[in-house]
Amino acid sequence: LAxxxxxxxxxxxxxxxxxxxxLPQQSAMFGFPPARQFTPTRWLQDGNTVAIGRETLHVRHCPGHTPGHVVFHAPQIDRAFVGDVLFAGSIGRTDFPGGNHQQLIDSITQRLWPMGDQTVFIPGHGPESTFGRERRSNPYVGNT
Structure with a gap:
């Protein structure tokens, strides 16, 4: 497509x-048409911004689930797109290559919580929640 x-x-x-x-092995394993490796036009780094239409998203590197996981924060609308770093009542897996449980906890508490309790996060799957609700009740990162 690109x-x-x-x-x-x-x-x-x-x-x-x-x-x-x-990608080539994964596509074959799941029965998809052959995929090939690529080189991004631009790698994302902590502190970058990405424009989507008229909106600007702030990039936060949040390793732990995977070494290069990034979160997109839209402070103007109090939203964060967190992928599989954090879920309502849970946290992401850390059994992928390069995954690290303590690093994931640190990413959540040091990189997500400062975005504010009012921030609604949209996970990779499952219901959305707020950072404040998770700080109070999530059994993995609550009260931190």
Whole structure:
């Protein structure tokens, strides 16, 4: 699609290069048409911004689930797109290559909590919640 429409590929973070390298094997394993490796037009780093239409998202590197996991924060609307770092009542897996439980906890408490208790987060799957609610009740990172 990027080639056909001459679109840039923005991201991921360099820490997740191994996911790109594994695309051919992953697509074959799941019965998808052959996928190939690529080089992003731009790697994402902590502190970058990404524009989507008229909105600007702030990039926060939050390793732990994977080494290069990034979160997109939209402070103007109190929203964060966190992928599989944090869930309502749970946290992400850390059994992927390069995953690290303590690093995930640190990412949540040191990088997400400062975004504010009022911030609604949208996880990779499952219901949304707020950082404040999770700080109070999440059994993995509550009261931190």
């Amino acid at each position: 080639e056909r429409l001459s679109l840039p590929i923005i991201g991921p973070h360099t820490g997740d290069q191994y996911w790109i390298d594994a």
